[in-house]
Amino acid sequence: MSVTLPLDSLDGYRRFSRFNSPYPAHDDGRAVDLYPEAGRGISPVSGVVRETRTVGCPDRPYAASEDHLIVVDLDDEWCRRAGAEPGTVARVLHVIPEVSPGDRVAVGDDLGPTTRSGFFGQWVDDHVHLGFRAPDASALRASGSLPVAVDVAVEPVPWDGCGTVIERGPTHVLLDAPTHPDPGGTFAALASDEGVPLDGGLAHYAGGGVFGGDSAGRLDERTTATLFGTRVGAADGRGLAWDPVDVLANGERVVGLSLFAARDAGYGAKVVCPDREFEIGEAVSLGVVPSDDPIRLGAG
Known part of the structure; x- marks a missing residue:
């Protein structure tokens, strides 16, 4: 049920x-x-x-x-x-x-x-x-x-991982990309390389998901997701189990990437980086690489 x-x-x-x-x-x-x-x-x-x-x-x-x-x-x-x-x-x-x-x-x-x-x-x-x-x-x-x-369609938004910092918080920065295709209208989310909209904390939480699936949100067991050329996860019930990967910003590891569906004009990549400082206007290039020791945050 x-x-x-x-x-x-x-x-x-x-x-x-x-x-x-x-x-x-x-x-x-x-x-x-x-x-x-x-x-x-x-x-x-x-x-x-x-x-x-x-x-x-x-x-x-x-x-x-x-x-x-x-x-x-x-x-x-x-x-x-x-x-x-x-x-x-x-x-x-x-x-x-x-x-x-x-x-x-x-x-x-x-x-x-x-x-x-x-x-x-x-x-x-x-x-x-x-x-x-x-x-x-x-x-x-x-x-x-x-x-x-x-019960809502989420439009996948392709992105090359490059953007400019437009907002800084104590533990994150917001980039000006990817841009929303229809602000105020449809919901949209960052697309995997396969064109599937992604959801979750990549990869600082153990698992994430995609927007879609069957009527109960369950994924086909063959579903995998790749981002920026690196496989990041595979189907695990209704979600994705993240592969052991690190998110890099300008070549250095950050905690992760916060993924969600949005319809507001302020949509852009949220990079979780409590140990890194980026300046407003700074150019940032994100990447994903396999990791022997991925960051995993718990609920405590």
């Missing part, structure tokens, strides 16, 4: 990813992260709020010391549209709830402001984590989510 997120569930969100996280909930594509336009958690589902809960999270100097969970009993009609069993439950994280148990929410309703949670890295933008549980499963346990697919 799986859940397929309808296109209108992405209204109010500029980006999404199923694999760009080290946490088990994203293993095998069992959750989706939705990146909002303006720091608000817009409901991607319809139903009745069952409960809200405040939870502790990893201690990070740049993040809040607590996070929040919103549990929604989904409407039968929303479940039908998503191919989910009636009684399926949604779990929303990283939103400070401005809704209460018993409140009815529809797709597009404002649930509250997003919070900068210690559950994600400093280079990760604020987002809404969405997962689903079967009717008879616990909605409070950290594990047990259903596989999630997203």
